[in-house]
Amino acid sequence: MSVSERVAVVLGGAGTVGSGIVKSLLEKGFQVAVISRDGSRLEKLKHFLPASLQGRLHTLVGDVGSEEGAEAAREAVLKTLGKVTDVVSCLGFSWWQEGPPHTQSREELQRVLDTLLLSTFTSWKAFFPLVRDDPSGSYTLITGGAGERLLLPGTGFLTLGAAGALAFCRVLREEYPEIPCKLNEVKINMGVTTPEHLGPGYVNHLEVGEAVASLVEKRRVSHAVLTASSPADLKTLTVEGKL
Ligand SMILES: NC(=O)c1ccc[n+]([C@@H]2O[C@H](COP(=O)([O-])OP(=O)(O)OC[C@H]3O[C@@H](n4cnc5c(N)ncnc54)[C@H](OP(=O)(O)O)[C@@H]3O)[C@@H](O)[C@H]2O)c1
16 A cells, blocks of 8 residues: 555644654645644644645544544544554653642543543544554554652652553553554653753654654565664664664
8 A cells, every 4th residue: 555545633733842742744745633622732733734735734623532432533534534554653741740649630630641541541432443463464552761760859650651651551552462563652752842941851753753754655564563762773674664
């Protein structure tokens, strides 16, 4: 199947990490669908992209954080584009430093788990059946090092949510060991941001986008955890499609 026939859904594609992935997939020739709860974020995404790429971008306001919302988004994507060949899931939020656990409420923990874990599950449940039995399909989940350690004091709830996402990825690999589609996790052990906000410990979202888009395009590995801990790792992933 040529790249121009491939249709990628980028869950969280209007966000910092997702927008880099969307741009790179469009540059490679994919059709790309992005769902966001906020229409203004979708407008911002369009303005970020060169006009030459915008024709293959398909945006949709929706909430994939519930089973009903995710199913409605899936049906809307299928109605517009007819099929989905690849899914990249990078739902969540960029940062959390609301304080140590004894200062937090149950509602706040619920919000963190909703955004990082439960939406990753509900969207996976709706979109995975579209690609799982397709040998030329893929499902890629983006995770981060926050799931394994506090990035700073006061980020414990980020760690809880991100750890849930790491565990969910492991469960998928072990529960579905022999599916035809490529099922991978890209774990980014660095902060990711836009070029104007780069600082120590951060990497450009465009470099992350190139690495993830290359993994999706080349389809060289499955059931892998591709851990990127440096810009050099991202470069290798971009060139080789694996680490
Ligand atoms: N940023 C980093 O430094 C970094 C580093 C390593 C790993 N990561 C991974 O990348 C993920 C995303 O980070 P980011 O910096 O790109 O965050 P972000 O800029 O806040 O983007 C997250 C995106 O997820 C979307 N989203 C969340 N819940 C949704 C829902 N229920 N329905 C539809 N869309 C939903 C948001 O869309 P709307 O709010 O517009 O609906 C937003 O576009 C993190 O959770 C983490 O797993 C990030």
